Amino acid sequence: MRSRPRTRTVVLLVSLVGAVALSGTALAHGGSLRSSPARSLSIPLWLFLATGGGVVGASFLLASFVTDRAFIRSVEEYRRSVSLSETVVRGLVVVGRAVGVLGLVAVVGVGLFGPREPLANLAVLVVWVAWWAGFTMTTYTLGNTWPVLNPWRTIASVLPSLDRPYPERVGAWPAVAGLLGLIWLEVVSPLADAPRLLAGVVVAYTVVTLAGAVYLGTDRYFERVDPVSRVFRYYGAVAPLYRDDDGRLRFRIPGTGLESETLVDSRSEVAFVVALLWVTSYDGLVATPPWGDVLRPLVGLGAPAALLYPLALVAGFALFLVLFRVAVRRGRESAESYLDVDLLARRFAPSLLAIAAGYHLAHYLGYFVELLPTLLGVLTAPLSPPAPRAIVLPVWFDGFELAFVLLGHLVAIWVAHAVAYDLFPSRMQAIRSQYALTAVMVFYTMTSLWIVSRPYAAPPFV
Structure with missing residues (x-):
């Protein structure tokens, strides 16, 4: 991630917050912040899942036989400049950095000394609800402002640095381990219910992050090692607003940033993309009744x-990664291509980010x-x-959730389609290269829809 400050700042988040402040309230949930209304499908589950998978498969057929290279290129290259004066840019950057640091101080301070009830504690609500x-939703729907808001990067920028070299062979594997570790900690510990514990984890993360930034240098640490910065960097590639190589703020069609040749450039970065996709599913999976139905007999x-x-976390990640690489390899065979499998994996992996965002x-x-x-x-x-109060969502709101899952997969299909046309000279090669990948995406779609369709159940034994 570049060290050049982004102009897409906290103002975007404030605007989003203001836009969804609606009426119709009731007492909020007590105890856990996790909340999801029980769902009951009016159609059989198998038909619901098959319909979702069929939509993704049909979109592949539509993209394959209706589009051509000229149309794909016109979508890829669509760009518009967004004008902001340098004075406004500098002001927003200063405000964004101040908000980030003050937010970190508030999370630690109120987490340690504020109310013990989670829905009354600023630290819990800022970390899980606001942040x-x-x-996170703004990073893929608008643009990545985290380089400006990141309080650890702001603090590290004024600290001395040893500027030690980073071993290239290590790649993004520390970030992969860090992401899996953070999600495991979030699932198995009561971080959403215990403000003191949450503040302690934030302090520990601060110490580790600042130590790493001092050892490696600010830019190197946040570009290569920090899992949070990498998550927002990749999500930012889905968004319509971005900074080009000359530092200009530009607008593009959402998702087209995923077609970049340099976004993912190693096996370890492919693994991180797959991990990001998997942990979004894992976080929902462990909060479904079937997870408890499987876990309780095993514990018994x-x-x-x-x-x-953690075994399920690592096994699921390995399964998702193996499925993706097998799909890429089979796609290469179907296309009768001599392109390197690792190259194909690096180019097709970013399409999965649209699924994760959805x-x-x-x-x-x-x-x-x-x-x-x-x-x-x-x-x-x-x-x-x-007193805590929450908006009561209408029943039809569930339809939006299911639509977002499908939308993410449809964008992923388009991105893979555009990348295939960029990689292969023949139209049929490009189409055949996507058969296995589309099948895996259908599997991902049906898995996501199944999780979203299940009612919430607190993960047992944690």
Whole structure:
């Protein structure tokens, strides 16, 4: 990730927050911040999943036989400049950095010394509702402002640096391990219910991050090692707003940034993209009743629950990665191409980011809207917050969640289609190269839809 400050700043997040402040409230959930209304499908589950998978398959056929290279190129190359004066840019950057640092201080301070109730504590609401739900959504729907808002990067920029070299052979594997570790910690520990514990984890993360930045240098650490920065960098490639190589703010058709040849440039970065896709599914999977139905008998037979959670996390990641690489290899064989498998994996992997973004939006939009009044109330009085209140979402809102899952997969199909036309000289080669990948995407679609369609159930034994 480049060190040049981005102009897409916290103003975008504030605008989003204001836009969804609606009426119709009720008491919020107690205890856990996780909330998802129970769903009951009016059609058989198999038909629901088959329909979702069929939509993705049909979109592949439509893209394959209706589009041509000229049309794809016109979509890829569509760009428009966004004008902002340098004075405004510098002002927004200063404000964004200040907001990031003050937010970090508030999370630690209020987390340690504020109210113990999670829905009354600013730290819990800022981390889970404002940041991981609300802000993350802006990174793929608007643009990546994290390089400006990142409080650890701002602090590290004024610290001395040893500027030690980073071993190239290590690649992005520390970021992969860091992402899996953070998701495991989020699932198995009561971080959403225990403000003191959350503040302690944030302090520990701060110490590790600043130590790494001092050792390697700010730019190198946040570009190569930090998993959070890498998540937002990749999500930012889905967004319509971005900075070009000359530092100009530009607009593009959403998703076309995923077609870049340099976005993913190693096996380890392919693994990180797959990990990001998997953890969005894993986070939802462990909060479904079937997960508990599988886990309880295993624990009853003597299997330690503390081991089953990380085992499932790593096994699912390995499965998703193997499926993707097998699909790429089979696609190469179907296209009768001599292109390197690793090259094909690097070029096709970014398409999975659209799926991850769509699932994140489906998973967290309702959660964010529900708890927005509580967040705004606590922001006005962090040490003596009002009673928590939440928006009651109508039943039809579930349709948006399912639509977002499908939309992410449809964008992924388009990106893979455009990349295939860029890689292969023959039209039929390009189409055949996507057969296996489309099949895997259909599997991903049906998995995501199944998870989203399940009612929420607290993960057992944690």
